[in-house]
Amino acid sequence: MPLPQLVLVYEPEDACRTRLAAQGFSERNALEISSYLAQSTDLALEFGAIAEACGRRGIRFIPTALDDAGLALASADPRATLVWTLTDGIAYFRGGVAPALARLAGLRTIGADDSLFALCQDKFRSGAVLSALGIPVPPAGLARNGDWLIVPPVSTTGYFAKPNRLGAKIGIWPDSRCRQPDEALEISRRVFSAYRDDVIVQPYVAGRNVRASFLAVDPNVGVEALGVFFVDSGADFQTMADSMALYGDTAAAVKAEGAYAEPELIAVAASQPAADRRIREIARGLMQGLGLKDVLSMDFRVEADDTVHLIEFEVCPGLPCFDFRAYCAAQWNLSLPDAIAETAARRLGEPP
Structure with missing residues (x-):
């Protein structure tokens, strides 16, 4: 062997x-x-x-x-x-x-x-599937270079416009939260010009940002091993500039200039246990309904009354990111390298 x-x-x-x-x-x-x-x-x-x-x-x-x-x-x-x-x-x-x-x-x-x-790489399509499964996702419109492909629903809270297939906050600017549909169309022109992508336009959802992380170091665990944390960066939402300051080739210069600020992680269960339970119910639905397993993350908005909105899910969460490292330490008492190795060891120890 x-x-x-x-x-x-x-x-x-x-x-x-x-x-x-x-x-x-x-x-x-x-x-x-x-x-x-x-x-x-x-x-x-x-x-x-x-x-x-x-x-x-x-x-x-x-x-x-x-x-x-x-x-x-x-x-x-x-x-x-x-x-x-x-x-x-x-x-x-x-x-x-x-x-x-x-x-x-x-x-x-x-x-x-x-x-x-x-x-998961197509926000509009994944939202449609999640909605069909009864998952609470904001309804959405879709725009391409200033034209509506799908008109978004009327919203009294304004709109949020972001690229449909790009991640890591690419193409999200301070004005991505906008008041009128015409402003969203203008953002779609800018996104198409820079990135050749469509724009998903959703009613703006209030609340705090939550990241739910999961790694089944033990292959038998379920949603009880999910780590659910508020990600408080001091802003309503992260922009492309915020993301580029945290990770990869572009982060070193930003950190050297003293502009690096790691968001704070706070357990949702500590202040909103009902929202924490609801997030775990949603995660269970995604695991059962979609087949998510082993390693994943989900982004939510949680309102003060415990209303939960799923924004998106990832099948390749950022393993070396600060939040996933914190999750591995808190849930598994392991460093990231040991969490990766132990997860692999347990899978490779099973029959093929």
Whole structure:
């Protein structure tokens, strides 16, 4: 029997920027878009620590850039290989191909199946599916370069406009919260010009931002292992500039200038236990109804009266981000490298 191995597939920021430049994106916009892949940059600094943690558990750790994944996975032994996809993507990013390649090669994977990698990257389509499952998501319209594809519902609270397929707050500006539909259409023109993307337009939802994180280090756990925290950054919502200051290639300069401010994490259950219970019910519904498993995150808005709104879910949460590290420490009493290695060890110890 060959030595068990964990193959971590990731897409680097620089490879993405090179590809976007070849497609005609400006240097600035390519830099902004590629910052979605910042967790690859940040986690690469810890590949040695992950390899050491895996080695203590009798596992070989093989970090593999996405462009090399096809050959690497095709030649892997299904009896001894586990594939963990670090970065997703179906449009600007390509990580969604990794779990499909693993399935093609008959390899075991960490995380949801490849169909959900595609669904979560399209906010409008995923919202429609979530709504059909009875999940509380804001209704939405869709605009493309100043024209409505789907007119949003009338809202007395104003609107929030954001790119439909981009993540990490790319294309979210201070004026993304707007009052009138015409303002949302103007934002869609700006987004289309910079990123060639549609804009999802939803009624503005009041409340505090909540991040729910999940890693099934023990494969038998359920929503009781979900970490549910208010993410208080001092602002109503995070912008693209906020996100780029936290992670990846662009963060080092910001931190050096003293402009880095990590948001505060506060357990939702401490002040709003009913909202915490509702979030866990929603997570259970997503696991049962969609097949989410192993590793995921969800973003919510929670109002003072415990009303909960699901904004989006991720099948590739930012593992090296401050919130996921805090979750691993609080829930599992493990560092991030040890949490990754222990999760893999328990899966590889199961029969194929």
